[in-house]
Amino acid sequence: MRKEELEENETMSGHVFKNTAFLLLLTVLLVLASCKSSPDTNTIPPQFKGGNVGLEMYYLDGMPPAVIYDNGQLPFAIGLIISNVGEADVGPGTPNPFVEVSLTGINPVQFGVTEADLVQSLATELRGSKMNFDGQPIDGDITQVTFDGLSYLPDLFGTSPIAIRSNLCYDYQTFTTTQICIKNDVVETSGDVSICQARGEKIPQNSGGPVHITSLVQNPLNNNKIQVVFQIEHVGTGQIFARTEGEHCDYSVRNLRNKNVVDVIVRPLDDPNYRISCPRFKGSNQGSVVLLNGAPTQVTCTIENVGGSSVQVFQDWLDIELRYRYGQYIDQQILIQDTPQP
Known part of the structure; x- marks a missing residue:
């Protein structure tokens, strides 16, 4: 074999050795990097359904209506749905018995009710959502709260918008x-x-x-x-x-x-x-x-x-x-x- 061919073969062998060594070093570094990760972070199954909400509240359709009339011409009600989407039980007989719903932003005298009529406490237990044994979430309980007998009594001169606020205060x-x-x-x-x-x-x-x-x-x-x-x-x-x-x-x-x-x-x-x-x-x-x-x-x-x-x-x-x-x-x-x- 000629001298030039020997030198060329030696050069190619050197490149192959260097590339193999580089790949081997890269593999070792990747293995070491993966070993640094705590085994605790990847092997623990979820224990809870999770989420950032305890109770959720929203209005029933048409309660209140979009438009009412003055002079007590149209009695109406305000209806609320309360859903326990978190994982703690609330209401009577639970570790979180205090659950209160109230209306503010209106003068009760003008709406034909008393201050006490605008406050209600939850009368039944609302169980929280849970994670089933197979990892599937089970929804929590839902209840309805209604404020009846509302009617705007004063005589308005013109049309006026008002804002009604529904408050939810609860232990969790x-x-x-x-x-x-x-x-x-x-x-x-x-x-x-x-x-x-x-x-x-x-x-x-x-x-x-x-x-x-x-x-x-x-x-x-x-x-x-x-x-x-x-x-x-x-x-x-x-x-x-x-x-x-x-x-x-x-x-x-x-x-x-x-x-x-x-x-x-x-x-x-x-x-x-x-x-x-x-x-x-x-x-x-x-x-x-x-x-x-x-x-x-x-x-x-x-x-x-x-x-x-x-x-x-x-x-x-x-x-x-x-x-x-x-x-x-x-x-x-x-x-x-x-x-x-x-």
Whole structure:
């Protein structure tokens, strides 16, 4: 073989070797990158149907009518449908018994009713939606609320539009569960990591409701103790209120104390060897937080092995419950027409 052919073959062999080495290196890098992803994020099936709404409210067709008449010439009613699209049960006999519907924007005297006639409490339980065993959602309950006997009594000079506001004020809960890693040693070995990772961000799953835990980060503090930091966030379109006696979802600027208050319960693990304490709650596992101006807020808690459990590493579920009162409303314009005098 000629010298030129040998040199050409050696050059081609060198290119083939370099290309093969590059492809092999690229494959290794891709495998390493995929290994960095937490196994917790991809293998956990959904625990809830989810969503950002608790109760939903809308008007029945023709209730109220688009046009009414003055001088009490046309009695009418306002009908509302209330649907529980979240995953907490509400109404009598449930953990969320307070559900109130009211009308504002009108003077009850002018419409032939009293103030008490414009307020109703839910009389029956509304069960929330659920996730079936096969992963299919089951719809929540629906009810109807009607305000009857309305009639515009004054005599108008001309035609005038008015806006009627329907308010919904109710107690609600959001349930959150997050798979965490319980570990008795701050040093993570490759064998431990193959079970779970004690350091990093976890993926909280929320039941349907307007307040969520949107992030949760876990870090080891020392042997037998880990720290979890979770963020509570308003994800709905209404207003959060405190679940206190006499609070009827007062939106006024004077009502500062009872706005954006969320009760938090970090439930103990299903193992008495582990204790949960949160400095913000004075060492307890439950307390209240205020979302200042509606902004997200963080809570830090520790999970400590106080019972001397010798289990080195395992996965568990951290369950957190959020309780709050929630206000929302819908408006409807109607036209009052002047009826000609005979």
